[in-house]
Amino acid sequence: MNYLPKPAGEGLRTRVFQIIFESDTLAAKAFDIALIGAILASVLVVMLESVAAFRDGHAALFYWIEWGFTIAFTLELAVRLYCLERPFQYLKSFYGIIDLVAILPTWLALVLPGAQSLVVVRLLRTLRIFRVLRLMEFVGEGRLLVDALKRSSHQIFLFLFTVFMLVTIFASLVYLIEPEEAGFTSIPTSIYWAVVTLTTVGYGDIVPVTPLGQAISVMVMLIGYSIIAVPTGVFSAEVIRSIRADRYSDEACPGCGHDRHEQRARYCLRCGTWLDEHSPDPRLSEQEQEAWRQAREGSDADDDEDETPPPAR
Incomplete structure (x- = not known):
């Protein structure tokens, strides 16, 4: 939900609020940049810890570094709540939920071993860089894309439904034609093959061995090349229509x-x-x-x- 943070009162809380929630001053920008750097560093530590060579040699170091980041982010969230007029309302907002989820995995690891791997969700907190770099004007451009996607949702849904029907038909045919030794042990498995073939990914883990099955594979791949641009064209047309609607006026010249x-x-x-x-x-x-x-x-x-x-x- 949308929430506009407000300071809890005059004095220290207002000064802290201006540093944490605003980016107009040098101190506020420095705080945001330092916070983003700490977030990226904490995620890097989790990634390095997942590598066996680093984990075996520096397990204790990673453990204490992660707890250091967690305690720092916990204190940072507590300070945010301290300087807000409605702290619980902030916790229910988008950034509040992200801030809370970012520190929970390490605390949960005390009860559920392995939960600390979920701290990669801290990357979501780097969304604050939009405020630091004054990129909020691009939110309007993103909203334009979202609106175009909504307007083309019916066409895209019809396209996906058609693709699903084609995939099911071809998968059923190949399941009847190909032997189980080729990997087509069930219709769901055949649907997996059909999706991989239609999208021209071609993993090669399941391959038809009969001439008729190979002919069907050729048809599926050609159909994939033919229709893969359909949703892109529909979405692009809606984007162009939105741009024209925002840029041009419908009022006639007198x-x-x-x-x-x-x-x-x-x-x-x-x-x-x-x-x-x-x-x-x-x-x-x-x-x-x-x-x-x-x-x-x-x-x-x-x-x-x-x-x-x-x-x-």
Whole structure:
């Protein structure tokens, strides 16, 4: 859920809030960069610990480093909650849940051995780099892609359903044709082969051995090459449509009627007519602009009179 953090009060809490939750000052930027560096370092430690050569020689060192990061992140979360007006509301927000999940695996490892491997979820906390580097403006571009994906969801669903039907049909045929020794022991296994073949991945762990089965494999691969671009084309068309809707206006030019102007356009691309109905054309003389304003005021007054309800009888 969306949550706008607010400081709990004046004084120390407000100063801490400005450092932790804002990025306008040098101290706030330094804090965020240091936090992101610590997150990346902690994830690197977990990755190195999964390598047997490093784990066997430095198990104790990795253990204490991980606990050091966990305690530091726990204190950091406690400070965040300390300076907030509604701390529990923050814990239910997107970043609050990520902050909480980032420290739980190591604490859970005290009860469930092996849970510390889940600390790689700390990488999600690096999303704060959008705030540090002033990349929040790209969120709008991401929203455009999400909207395009939603609008094309029906076409993509129909495409995936068609692919699933084709995969099931070809898998059933190959299951009937191929012997079990070739690996086609069941229809679900054959569906796995059909998906791998249709997507042209070709693992090669299950391969038809009969001429008819190989012919079906050729058909599946050719169909895969033919239809793999369908969802990409549908999604791309919706993205282009969204870009045009955001960039262009549907209002027609009063001079020639052309209706494909950019949102910020002031003059018609074809005839050069002034498009802004709320301000006079700057190319007019001062007398003409004053006459335009008077005519505009008179038109607004007439509209107000038309909207005035008739007197009650």
